[in-house]
Amino acid sequence: MADILDLPRDVAIVAFSQVPSVAQETRTEAQMLVESINGVLEQSGIDRREIGFTVSGSCDYLTGATFTFVQMLEATAAWPPISESHVEADGAWAFYEGWVRLLHGDIDSVLVYASGKSSLGNQQEVMSLWLDPYYLETLGVDMFSYAGLQAQAVLNAGKGKESEWAEIAGRSRRDALSNPNAQVRGEVDPAELLREDYLRGPLRPHACPPVSDSAAAMLITTAEKAAKLGVEPVYVRGIDHRADPHYFGVRDLSVSESARIAGEKAAAKAGFGPGDVDVAELAAMYPHEEQILVDALGLGDGVRLNPSGGALAANPVMVTGLLRIGEAYNAIRSGSARRALAHAQSGPCLQQNLVCLLEGGNG
Amino acid sequence: MAEQQAPVVMMEEIVSLEYTTLATDVGIRFMDCLIEGRIIGHKSKQSGLVYVPPKGYCLMTGSPTTADDEVEVSDHGVVTGFTIIEPIQYPGQEETERYVQAQVLLDGASSALGLCRIQDIPFEEVRAGLRVKAVWRPPEDRQQTIVDSWGGRAISSCIQHWVPSGEPDADPASIAKNMY
Numbered sequence: 001m002a003d004i005l006d007l008p009r010d011v012a013i014v015a016f017s018q019v020p021s022v023a024q025e026t027r028t029e030a031q032m033l034v035e036s037i038n039g040v041l042e043q044s045g046i047d048r049r050e051i052g053f054t055v056s057g058s059c060d061y062l063t064g065a066t067f068t069f070v071q072m073l074e075a076t077a078a079w080p081p082i083s084e085s086h087v088e089a090d091g092a093w094a095f096y097e098g099w100v101r102l103l104h105g106d107i108d109s110v111l112v113y114a115s116g117k118s119s120l121g122n123q124q125e126v127m128s129l130w131l132d133p134y135y136l137e138t139l140g141v142d143m144f145s146y147a148g149l150q151a152q153a154v155l156n157a158g159k160g161k162e163s164e165w166a167e168i169a170g171r172s173r174r175d176a177l178s179n180p181n182a183q184v185r186g187e188v189d190p191a192e193l194l195r196e197d198y199l200r201g202p203l204r205p206h207a208c209p210p211v212s213d214s215a216a217a218m219l220i221t222t223a224e225k226a227a228k229l230g231v232e233p234v235y236v237r238g239i240d241h242r243a244d245p246h247y248f249g250v251r252d253l254s255v256s257e258s259a260r261i262a263g264e265k266a267a268a269k270a271g272f273g274p275g276d277v278d279v280a281e282l283a284a285m286y287p288h289e290e291q292i293l294v295d296a297l298g299l300g301d302g303v304r305l306n307p308s309g310g311a312l313a314a315n316p317v318m319v320t321g322l323l324r325i326g327e328a329y330n331a332i333r334s335g336s337a338r339r340a341l342a343h344a345q346s347g348p349c350l351q352q353n354l355v356c357l358l359e360g361g362n363g
Numbered sequence: 364m365a366e367q368q369a370p371v372v373m374m375e376e377i378v379s380l381e382y383t384t385l386a387t388d389v390g391i392r393f394m395d396c397l398i399e400g401r402i403i404g405h406k407s408k409q410s411g412l413v414y415v416p417p418k419g420y421c422l423m424t425g426s427p428t429t430a431d432d433e434v435e436v437s438d439h440g441v442v443t444g445f446t447i448i449e450p451i452q453y454p455g456q457e458e459t460e461r462y463v464q465a466q467v468l469l470d471g472a473s474s475a476l477g478l479c480r481i482q483d484i485p486f487e488e489v490r491a492g493l494r495v496k497a498v499w500r501p502p503e504d505r506q507q508t509i510v511d512s513w514g515g516r517a518i519s520s521c522i523q524h525w526v527p528s529g530e531p532d533a534d535p536a537s538i539a540k541n542m543y
Contacts, residue, residue, distance in 0.1 A: 024385065025385075026386070026387055026388065027387055027388075027419070028387055028419070029419075029421060030418070031387070031418075031427075034419075034420040034427055035427070040427060048425065061380075064380065064382035074418070074420070074422045075420065076425065076427065077422060077423055077424055079422075079423050120382045120384060121380055121382045121383075122380070122381065125380055126380060129378060129380065138374070138376050139378075270417065289487075
């Protein structure tokens with residue numbers, strides 16, 4: 001029997017461009033996107049009028065205004081009129097929609113972009129109202145408190161230690177030294193980090209992400225279009241996303257079932273699994289999230305984690321996940337990986353997880 | 364034992380969020396010029412379109428614009444659309460009387476300014492094509508304020524309102540092919 005999930009065509013990433021993540025950006029999101037989008041147009045050589053579909057990710061809660069994605073659309077120079085869509089989510093979900101759109105078979109190229117300026121508001125309050133305005137916000141549970149509860153669950157389950165979190169934070173900052181787009185970088189002694197006071201027990205400041213502003217764009221096409229453009233494709237071999245229950249009181253926070261299932265489903269499409277990749281870019285905003293994801297996805301010692309520095313080195317909310325896909329693409333393009341995994345998350349405490357498996361053109 | 368109380372079934376929670384937007388370089392420049400009594404825009408080299416206020420890019424071509432692309436436009440223009448507003452009263456409402464807000468396409472600009480208040484003309488005579496001119500606030504009253512995408516707030520902090528200039532109405536064809 002034919003498997004209706006067989007993908008009718010190969011989809012590839014052919015260009016990726018980001019603006020550096022910074023603590024406070026003065027340019028508008030549209031201005032940052034002009035630079036990002038023009039970057040992918042230059043890399044791929046595509047004429048913007050050839051692009052079949054445009055899809056973006058951003059969030060009004062971060063910007064503090066309504067329908068802000070409309071203003072950001074100005075960066076696409078949408079004339080003649082274009083076909084476009086927007087997700088109120090990380091750009092990784094816009095990427096997913098673009099991938100689905102290419103599988104329809106009637107177009108050959110999709111522009112994906114995302115932007116976010118977390119610096120505009122108080123991120124702790126914004127995330128609290130955003131994640132659960134009904135039960136938890138009224139109790140004063142802020143974003144770091146959510147993470148602290150999950151970190152404690154990891155400690156209690158014996159699946160992580162504070163000293164390991166300091167090691168992970170140190171590794172991220174060290175790796176970020178070679179990433180010009182990262183924000184928090186440097187050589188640090190993990191033992192020194194452990195002397196910091198708790199921010200929200202058991203989390204210290206080094207185990208929490210920075211506030212970041214950034215934007216990024218990506219061009220994905222069919223294999224045939226990539227060949228016409230004469231650019232080296234990185235194939236999307238498998239992608240899937242799953243969600244746990246929204247209210248985190250009903251789940252075991254020390255594990256991520258949705259990440260595990262998303263990894264399995266993506267692997268079934270790809271023909272290789274998360275354990276078979278050379279590089280994994282995980283949207284882990286906290287070290288304990290990385291530990292949960294490593295367990296859920298079955299990433300072994302042979303998998304290089306977050307060579308870009310990851311979300312601990314730059315966390316532009318709404319862009320962080322798309323950056324992981326972009327950095328996994330960069331790892332393959334630079335030759336440091338043949339296969340790579342990119343992960344994105346959304347919701348409280350790794351509630352929703354997206355897993356994308358990429359492979360180089362010679363794979 | 365504490366006295367038995369009925370369970371809480373509903374509670375009121377007032378929430379608010381505060382945001383701080385940093386002014387962009389182009390926004391600061393636009394505002395500084397307004398305080399001097401000048402209105403500037405950016406003219407795209409690719410399309411020739413003049414954006415007021417400047418955005419730092421061209422919406423039609425996607426190319427960035429910079430201080431090199433700066434041009435000054437007139438404080439005379441044409442009404443391209445308008446709304447007569449009957450203010451309803453709600454907390455924070457400062458308006459009590461009927462008023463007109465219009466989009467005004469300034470001479471030399473390709474994009475219309477929003478939220479321009481039109482005065483000194485009966486409501487029933489306000490029309491698209493009406494020629495208007497700025498009534499500037501005295502220099503000492505001009506205030507630095509936020510430069511939003513359409514420029515309305517920055518404009519109204521330096522320009523009190525707009526009045527008919529007495530020039531003949533604009534030809535509709537002359538206001539076509541601009542950015543609204």
